Every structure is written in C-alpha cells, then in structure tokens.
Amino acid sequence: MFWKKKNKPEKKLKAPEEARQAYRIAPDPENPLFLNVEGNSLEIVEISSSGLAFKNQGLEAGSTYTVDFVLPTGGSIQTRIKILRIDEEGICRCHFIDLDVQSEDSLHRYVLVRQKDDLRSQHP
Numbered sequence: 174m175f176w177k178k179k180n181k182p183e184k185k186l187k188a189p190e191e192a193r194q195a196y197r198i199a200p201d202p203e204n205p206l207f208l209n210v211e212g213n214s215l216e217i218v219e220i221s222s223s224g225l226a227f228k229n230q231g232l233e234a235g236s237t238y239t240v241d242f243v244l245p246t247g248g249s250i251q252t253r254i255k256i257l258r259i260d261e262e263g264i265c266r267c268h269f270i271d272l273d274v275q276s277e278d279s280l281h282r283y284v285l286v287r288q289k290d291d292l293r294s295q296h297p
Contacts, residue, residue, distance in 0.1 A: 195221035198287040201245070210240045210254075217242065222280040224268035225254070234259050237270060246286050248279030 197219045200206040206217040208227055219226040232238065234256050241251040253270040260266065272280075 195223040197221040204245050208242045210238050226264050226266050229259050229263045229265045244283045246283045250276045
C-alpha cells in the first residue's frame with residue numbers, strides 16, 4: 174500500500190519581542206546587596222548580568238549614575254547605570270553601561286549561584 178504523506182506546516186519559532194537578554198534574580202534576603210549611588214546606599218531588589226533594580230530615592234528616569242557594589246560571591250563592581258524607567262511601585266529598572274568583562278563574569282557567577290540556591294530550596 175502507498176501512504177500519502179501529509180504536508181505539515183513548517184513551524185517557525187519566534188522569540189517574544191520584549192524578551193529579556195539576561196536572567197534576573199532577587200538577592201538572598203539573608204545576604205542583601207546594596208548599591209552605592211551618589212552617597213546613598215540603596216537595596217538592590219533584582220539583579221542580572223545586564224542590569225539591576227532598586228527602590229527609587231529621588232532619582233530620575235533616563236539619567237545615568239556612577240555606582241558600585243560588592244557581590245557576596247566575590248567581586249567589587251564599579252560601573253555606570255542608566256535608569257530605563259521607574260515603575261508604579263517606585264522601583265528603578267536600570268541597565269549597566271560599559272560593564273567590564275571581569276565585572277560581567279562576577280555577575281554571571283553570582284546569578285548562577287542564586288539560581289542554584291533557588292532550585293535547591295524548591296526541591297529539598
């Protein structure tokens with residue numbers, strides 16, 4: 174017998190237009206991260222290898238700032254950030270500007286450690 178092959182429509186995968194380029198994590202509540210910006214110490218609520226988020230303390234969207242912070246996994250980060258937007262809860266959503274390779278590696282390492290910690294806590 175001859176079987177007729179059905180033509181299957183070609184599937185094309187398309188990434189969402191607003192897909193994030195980096196995985197975001199919340200710092201460990203028992204070991205929080207603090208961002209130093211213009212003499213103020215602000216708690217980081219989310220971080221990735223491409224940016225971070227923190228509660229606004231009078232900063233303006235669209236502005237750039239020189240910042241520094243220390244990661245618990247090692248590495249002191251000194252860079253510039255640009256505030257992309259400030260959401261309804263007053264959280265500044267920022268991305269890093271000209272982050273050096275060593276700092277980017279330190280951030281990747283920290284995010285990976287936090288991801289592993291989150292997975293372990295979900296599946297004890």
